[in-house]
Amino acid sequence: MPYFYLYDSYLQDRSYAATLIKLETTLTDLGIQGRVGRLTLLKSVKDLVETAIHGGADTIVAVGNDITLSQTAQAVIKHQRITVGFIPLGTQNQIIAPLLGIPTGILACHVLSGRLIEELPVGKINNHYWLQSIITQGLPIMECEKSYEVVVESPHTLKICNLDNYQGVGVKKLNNKMTALLTPTQQSGLGWFKNNSNATSSLPFKELKLTSPEEELSLLVDNYRIIKTPATVSIAPQKLRIIVGKKRLI
Amino acid sequence: MFKSENNSSAETLIGPSVHVKGDFKSQGNVQIEGQVTGTIQTSGNLRVGEQAVINANISAANAYVAGSIKGNVLVTDKLELSAKAKIEGDVNTKILIMAEGAQLNGRCQMSAGTNDPINKTKKEKTIAPQEN
Numbered sequence: 001m002p003y004f005y006l007y008d009s010y011l012q013d014r015s016y017a018a019t020l021i022k023l024e025t026t027l028t029d030l031g032i033q034g035r036v037g038r039l040t041l042l043k044s045v046k047d048l049v050e051t052a053i054h055g056g057a058d059t060i061v062a063v064g065n066d067i068t069l070s071q072t073a074q075a076v077i078k079h080q081r082i083t084v085g086f087i088p089l090g091t092q093n094q095i096i097a098p099l100l101g102i103p104t105g106i107l108a109c110h111v112l113s114g115r116l117i118e119e120l121p122v123g124k125i126n127n128h129y130w131l132q133s134i135i136t137q138g139l140p141i142m143e144c145e146k147s148y149e150v151v152v153e154s155p156h157t158l159k160i161c162n163l164d165n166y167q168g169v170g171v172k173k174l175n176n177k178m179t180a181l182l183t184p185t186q187q188s189g190l191g192w193f194k195n196n197s198n199a200t201s202s203l204p205f206k207e208l209k210l211t212s213p214e215e216e217l218s219l220l221v222d223n224y225r226i227i228k229t230p231a232t233v234s235i236a237p238q239k240l241r242i243i244v245g246k247k248r249l250i
Numbered sequence: 251m252f253k254s255e256n257n258s259s260a261e262t263l264i265g266p267s268v269h270v271k272g273d274f275k276s277q278g279n280v281q282i283e284g285q286v287t288g289t290i291q292t293s294g295n296l297r298v299g300e301q302a303v304i305n306a307n308i309s310a311a312n313a314y315v316a317g318s319i320k321g322n323v324l325v326t327d328k329l330e331l332s333a334k335a336k337i338e339g340d341v342n343t344k345i346l347i348m349a350e351g352a353q354l355n356g357r358c359q360m361s362a363g364t365n366d367p368i369n370k371t372k373k374e375k376t377i378a379p380q381e382n
Binding site for chain 2: 056145147148149150151152153154182184199200201202203204
């Protein structure tokens with residue numbers, strides 16, 4: 001099983017040096033060591049993953065946070081029979097790891113060596129893949145399944161979830177469907193926007209077209225990429241093979 | 251019972267600030283607190299909240315209604331109307347429970363599945379132009 005480890009650029013910080021040494025020792029002890037690629041300004045995830053697969057790797061392990069995993073998933077999803085692993089390091093953007101039952105840090109190596117594999121759905125927005133969520137604020141118009149339209153009169157926060165914690169509503173596993181959560185945004189006296197979670201609408205869907213009656217909306221995809229409306233959100237035909245822990249919530 | 255189930259049991263929840271227009275279909279439980287115009291079809295249970303305003307023909311396995319519905323209602327098993335429920339349209343169900351104060355303005359047939367009020371309305375609409 002040739003493994004390839006993809007380190008996020010923020011792991012170059014000195015504070016992670018000791019952890020990475022421990023990590024590599026543990027991986028060697030478990031017999032799952034492999035080549036390492038480091039993200040830099042000049043090396044993209046896509047380049048590293050393509051080179052690794054061309055070199056014979058069949059398991060690509062994202063070492064970093066949710067964004068690292070999402071970028072890796074996008075690069076891997078086009079290739080069949082490639083498995084993705086995840087070693088979460090650091091404290092920021094770590095929502096997916098608990099959902100997959102993967103502990104943060106060195107302990108994740110044991111989950112990796114367990115090789116318990118699940119096939120997860122991946123989303124598509126226009127021609128791009130996404131893994132976690134899409135978030136926007138404003139007056140979105142959603143045309144669902146080409147049969148009905150969802151309209152709001154006041155500003156709302158729209159969160160489309162695939163692999164996310166549903167903002168406290170709880171994790172729901174739906175068969176081949178994603179969930180759109182619409183929450184009214186109330187403007188308080190100081191001009192801050194607050195979400196009224198009691199009035200949250202929850203709509204499962206397979207295909208959704210997003211538009212806006214006025215100016216185009218910015219959609220934050222997987223917490224790092226912006227795409228403007230109009231956009232079509234759907235479920236990709238491919239599934240992501242990913243190594244999960246026994247305590248997974250999905 | 252569906253009546254006592256909380257929000258999280260519904261696969262689809264249409265909140266009070268949302269307006270759904272068109273043909274809405276679902277396989278699971280549906281809770282409506284907002285507005286719906288068009289048709290609603292679910293093979294699961296339907297709960298219509300007090301604030302809900304529905305202008306649609308409805309088809310569901312079980313239904314609990316506390317809001318306002320303008321349209322025909324087909325329920326294959328049990329239809330429960332609370333004291334604040336208001337239906338303007340024909341109802342077809344196997345079991346009907348009506349609280350004191352509930353309003354039902356339309357025909358009521360207690361044989362769910364034999365006559366489909368939704369398809370009946372559609373047929374009438376498609377046949378009408380040919381007759382003219």
